[in-house]
Amino acid sequence: YRAGHKKVVIRLVFENLEDDEIDIINEIINNFHTFQELKDNNVILVELINILKETSESENINYVIEKSIKITKKILGTQGASILLKDEKSNELYFKVIDSEKSDKIKEIRIPIDKGIAGYTARTGIPLIVNDVSKFPEFYSNVDEKSGFITRSVLSAPIKPLGKIIGVIEAVNKIKGTNFNNRDLEILKTIGDIIGINIINSLLYQRLNNLSTNIIKSLISALEARDEYTKGHSLRVQIFSSKIARAMGLTPKEIKEIELSAILHDIGKIGIPDNILRKPDKLTNEEFEIIKKHPVIGYNILSSIEGLENILDGIKYHHERFDGKGYPDGLKGKDIPLIARIIAVADTLDAMTSDRPYRKGLPIEYALEEIKKCKNSQLDPEVVDAFLSSFTKPEELKIIL
Ligand SMILES: [Fe+2]
Known part of the structure; x- marks a missing residue:
């Protein structure tokens, strides 16, 4: 049973089974579990491929980021997901995109780089699985206090294109109280990597665009000066x-x-x-x-x-x-x-x-x-x-x- 999927209960009653018949039934049940897992993995793969496809076709970085966050929530089955980027001047993290309850209030809040789970990942580049934030000594409760949101669990991964940490991707509150696991973290890291590559691409594209615009302007002024x-x-x-x-x-x-x-x-x-x-x-x-x-x-x-x-x-x-x-x-x-x-x-x-x-x-x-x-x-x-x-x-x- 997974968040967003239908719960299926199958109850079979057998009597007077031979040993080899029990083996067969066990095998069927195992196969069913494996099939379910493969199906879940397939859904995730399709979503990830969709992000990749859309991002390679879109020049609009904000659209790409917003879309990625929506998919993160959907794949991981969480209450919220967000991208925080580093403000190098003030040494803070700010919310670039957030999709969750109270997002209007949370969006205004800035997190000092030396505070909280996001700050830890942004400083060290180390991804974290925190299934109970009350047990994480560095948890930055300011965000909850200011926004009224209640954070229970957090999954965080760095966004570090070309090896430079520029921000953090977070998924918050796994629905139905289940825990985040390593598989969830791997998925979040992959989405973080995709976003990182896109941010760098978009910056390079902008720079190139500015450069061509300036060259064209110079050519025109050279002509008009004469x-x-x-x-x-x-x-x-x-x-x-x-x-x-x-x-x-x-x-x-x-x-x-x-x-x-x-x-x-x-x-x-x-x-x-x-x-x-x-x-x-x-x-x-x-x-x-x-x-x-x-x-x-x-x-x-x-x-x-x-x-x-x-x-x-x-x-x-x-x-x-x-x-x-x-x-x-x-x-x-x-x-x-x-x-x-x-x-x-x-x-x-x-x-x-x-x-x-x-x-x-x-x-x-x-x-x-x-x-x-x-x-x-x-x-x-x-x-x-x-x-x-x-x-x-x-x-x-x-x-x-
Ligand atoms: Fe002409």
Whole structure:
């Protein structure tokens, strides 16, 4: 009989049994117990595999941790479970996630690192089975006193990814008064390990993300420092492209890629000489031919960076036209990658409305009419429609421009 499982009582009455018949019956009973144990182990394995699967698919660390705690409670059959993390500055443990009664009150409480069962595991890295907290001399009763929760038994395991203790996972109060055993502890340790790996992964992912964001920002400021007329252009094209992608119902991943491609779409202008890039007058045909190289230059700059594969088309093809008269490859219609057709609409609108040294930007209402006229010739009509549907009044766009 285990918590959460049905209690099954089987009473068999036999009379006048021979010895070998008794042996057979004993064997059947033993087999039944083994079967039950295997079944329980199976349930646990399936739950653990589920945690692993979900965690490897989720980028949201909080979701992963909350889910792990729910499963801990379920597998171990306890009243509560929690993750405490170390605050290195104050030398305390704080509740990152808690799933139990009185959790609102408990969540506020901080535990000094030199106190209690969690503190012991956090300091030493030693997991503990405490089936009667009143007999554990170091038990920190403050948490119960402040919250009104009554702790009877605790199971604790360290969270120590790459050998560094960053916190503790706890399961509290085995239901129905049964004791925690070594098997329970092994399960808790495994879940603690899974959480530890995920926390480290998420930190590394965040760091990498910040690094790429900063590199991209630097690239954009390098470009904008040289060409003040494009100041803010990259950001506005990113905002418009994002609105279009959302209106077209693209996936969050696709939206992210489009946003990144849009902010970098003109990065190739870094390779265009100053006298052309910053020329205040209209360009000659020869100069325009040089400017036209910027999509391919941008593509070449970024093509060797791993992880940017999906954004390159937006950079290389944002000056292709729907009617096939664009550059660099003269692609036509849906042969132009969608990411580039989206950026083209955003880019065209912003180019029309922003001021240039040789002309003033068009008013938004007029630019919108022009965009509609470009359907099928320069721009993909579906993308234009998605863009027009993404706002209700021109005033909404004026805020961005
Ligand atoms: Fe461009």
